[in-house]
Amino acid sequence: MRRKVAIVGTGHSIYGVRNDVNLPELAYESIKEAVDEAKIGLDDIDLVVVGNVGGWSSEYLPAIVINEYADLAGKSTFRIEAACATGSAAIKTAVDAIASGEADIALVVGVEKMNESLTPVVVEFIGRSGNYFWEFQNFGLTFPGYYALYATYYMFNYGVKEEDLCLIAVKNHHYASMNPKAHFQRKITVDECMKSRYIAWPLKLYDSCPISDGSASIILASEEIATKITDTPIWIEAIGSASDTSNITRRKDFTGLYAARKAASEAYKKARLDPGEITRHLDLAEVHDCFTIAEIMAYEDLGFAKRGEGVKLIREGQTYIGGLIPVNLSGGLKAKGHPIAATGVGMAVEIARQLWNKIERGRQAPIKNGRGLAHNVGGTGHYAYVTIYSLTKPRG
Amino acid sequence: MSQKIEFENILRRIEEISENSKKIYGAPLIIDPKTGVATWYDQREIKIRFLISIEKIKRFFEALSRGKILATKCVNTGEIMFPPQINCPRDPKNQIEWVEIPNEGELVTWTIIKVKPYSFSHHDDYIVGIAKISNLNINILAWVKCKDPNKLRPGLRVRLNIVKREPENYLIYQLEPLEEC
Numbered sequence: 096m097r098r099k100v101a102i103v104g105t106g107h108s109i110y111g112v113r114n115d116v117n118l119p120e121l122a123y124e125s126i127k128e129a130v131d132e133a134k135i136g137l138d139d140i141d142l143v144v145v146g147n148v149g150g151w152s153s154e155y156l157p158a159i160v161i162n163e164y165a166d167l168a169g170k171s172t173f174r175i176e177a178a179c180a181t182g183s184a185a186i187k188t189a190v191d192a193i194a195s196g197e198a199d200i201a202l203v204v205g206v207e208k209m210n211e212s213l214t215p216v217v218v219e220f221i222g223r224s225g226n227y228f229w230e231f232q233n234f235g236l237t238f239p240g241y242y243a244l245y246a247t248y249y250m251f252n253y254g255v256k257e258e259d260l261c262l263i264a265v266k267n268h269h270y271a272s273m274n275p276k277a278h279f280q281r282k283i284t285v286d287e288c289m290k291s292r293y294i295a296w297p298l299k300l301y302d303s304c305p306i307s308d309g310s311a312s313i314i315l316a317s318e319e320i321a322t323k324i325t326d327t328p329i330w331i332e333a334i335g336s337a338s339d340t341s342n343i344t345r346r347k348d349f350t351g352l353y354a355a356r357k358a359a360s361e362a363y364k365k366a367r368l369d370p371g372e373i374t375r376h377l378d379l380a381e382v383h384d385c386f387t388i389a390e391i392m393a394y395e396d397l398g399f400a401k402r403g404e405g406v407k408l409i410r411e412g413q414t415y416i417g418g419l420i421p422v423n424l425s426g427g428l429k430a431k432g433h434p435i436a437a438t439g440v441g442m443a444v445e446i447a448r449q450l451w452n453k454i455e456r457g458r459q460a461p462i463k464n465g466r467g468l469a470h471n472v473g474g475t476g477h478y479a480y481v482t483i484y485s486l487t488k489p490r491g
Numbered sequence: 492m493s494q495k496i497e498f499e500n501i502l503r504r505i506e507e508i509s510e511n512s513k514k515i516y517g518a519p520l521i522i523d524p525k526t527g528v529a530t531w532y533d534q535r536e537i538k539i540r541f542l543i544s545i546e547k548i549k550r551f552f553e554a555l556s557r558g559k560i561l562a563t564k565c566v567n568t569g570e571i572m573f574p575p576q577i578n579c580p581r582d583p584k585n586q587i588e589w590v591e592i593p594n595e596g597e598l599v600t601w602t603i604i605k606v607k608p609y610s611f612s613h614h615d616d617y618i619v620g621i622a623k624i625s626n627l628n629i630n631i632l633a634w635v636k637c638k639d640p641n642k643l644r645p646g647l648r649v650r651l652n653i654v655k656r657e658p659e660n661y662l663i664y665q666l667e668p669l670e671e672c
Binding site: 114115153213215216218219222226228229230231233234235236237239240243244245246247248251252292293294295296297298342343344345346349 | 494498501502523526528530533543573574599600601602603604605606607608609610611612614617619621629630631632633634640644645656663
């Protein structure tokens with residue numbers, strides 16, 4: 096029988112261009128916060144799961160380098176990679192280890208130092224995140240290019256305009272401006288967004304997440320330990336995970352991400368939530384808005400809106416606080432930033448702190464259901480994780 | 492100025508700063524003039540080019556040189572596979588045959604790549620599109636030959652051509668609209 100698992104400590108570095116720290120220093124910023132918050136000793140940690148994609152950064156064995164720096168050498172450890180969903184994959188791995196009884200307390204660290212390489216090199220690395228031989232080698236697809244293929248299809252099918260996409264950027268910059276950990280601290284307007292240059296038509300600079308450095312950490316513990324550490328553990332209620340084809344051409348349609356729909360369906364089933372009324376069960380969601388179109392597709396893949404109607408939610412302001420469901424109150428990948436492997440762990444940190452009512456004024460969601468959702472996509476829907484976090488201990 | 496020249500100019504500037512720092516500090520430091528933050532300019536460089544096996548799908552490239560584009564077909568399930576692969580995971584007998592792809596399809600979606608990866612930075616902006624080859628129920632991704640992308644639309648009929656990619660000088664397929672574009 097699986098044991099129940101909860102978050103008992105959270106840590107989050109400032110995201111941005113962090114040339115002021117190297118990889119282990121950056122990781123340690125969030126590790127220290129998480130360990131201190133959980134009030135545990137380093138010797139209490141059984142397992143360290145490090146999420147890091149790398150390639151653009153110099154350390155080839157990031158888990159080993161980080162553990163030595165944090166005086167955790169000797170622990171069971173490894174590095175996890177699931178593209179931009181690495182953080183969630185790392186969380187799932189640690190949750191499974193605790194649930195199975197292999198570990199009691201685990202540290203999950205997601206960290207990325209993207210700015211160790213210059214932008215064209217980073218564009219090259221991320222562009223290879225599809226099928227290298229058939230899509231990159233001959234056709235030079237970029238990561239924005241992949242999402243742009245979805246955006247074009249979506250816009251022609253559902254009559255969505257570039258201005259609609261910019262509404263997502265405006266919302267997420269709005270909330271990032273209140274988040275001291277966010278890469279971007281400035282609000283923007285639709286007009287500014289529309290005037291920004293194209294990166295991969297129809298997506299513009301302001302439709303795109305930045306190239307960020309950052310780290311996020313959580314301490315996970317078994318039920319027995321979690322309830323001793325804190326009165327308000329954040330329970331991992333359910334994790335749904337799925338994948339899709341490497342070649343984008345082998346996808347059946349381009350209106351949404353199959354893997355995200357499958358992961359959501361699995362998570363809702365495990366948590367026994369009604370997929371038709373999902374927003375009624377949640378207080379907030381952090382979704383994978385690496386590009387503005389991705390947030391609109393996420394609304395639909397998660398069941399917040401019907402297919403083709405996701406854009407209505409942002410047009411009507413339904414994903415701001417006070418609307419149907421607040422989405423990306425952290426600023427999202429778009430404006431909080433997207434240090435690839437930190438992202439999924441950063442979502443967990445944000446949701447835990449939201450549920451604890453510990454968020455800055457202006458971006459704290461009203462907590463009524465005690466439940467938040469993280470939607471973390473790797474590649475262009477190559478991987479997807481939907482994780483439900485709750486103040487209430489899961490049944491069963 | 493191509494993005495490649497822009498990038499090479501930036502690299503040259505970084506190298507100049509690093510060489511100058513070696514004279515002052517004895518180390519290849521880059522001090523950011525805005526933030527004062529110090530970074531070390533890596534003194535080790537690797538160039539990576541992979542040797543990727545195409546032995547099992549050699550027929551694809553042989554056919555390409557004769558003007559044909561091939562996919563593979565699972566003999567027992569009928570599934571067409573493009574890019575071609577030599578195994579049929581759902582067929583216990585695992586039998587494939589090679590089939591020719593018809594040279595016409597319909598445009599499904601596209602993008603114009605403005606900010607390019609480093610290894611494509613010597614190219615002008617290019618259009619990447621996906622076309623559906625209806626009678627085989629497969630999609631093909633390739634560059635779209637079109638001077639006026641405003642004329643592109645979903646469902647536009649396109650021809651699958653084989654062209655020489657310059658300046659790399661190798662054969663590859665592209666999508667060319669049947670209407671003026």
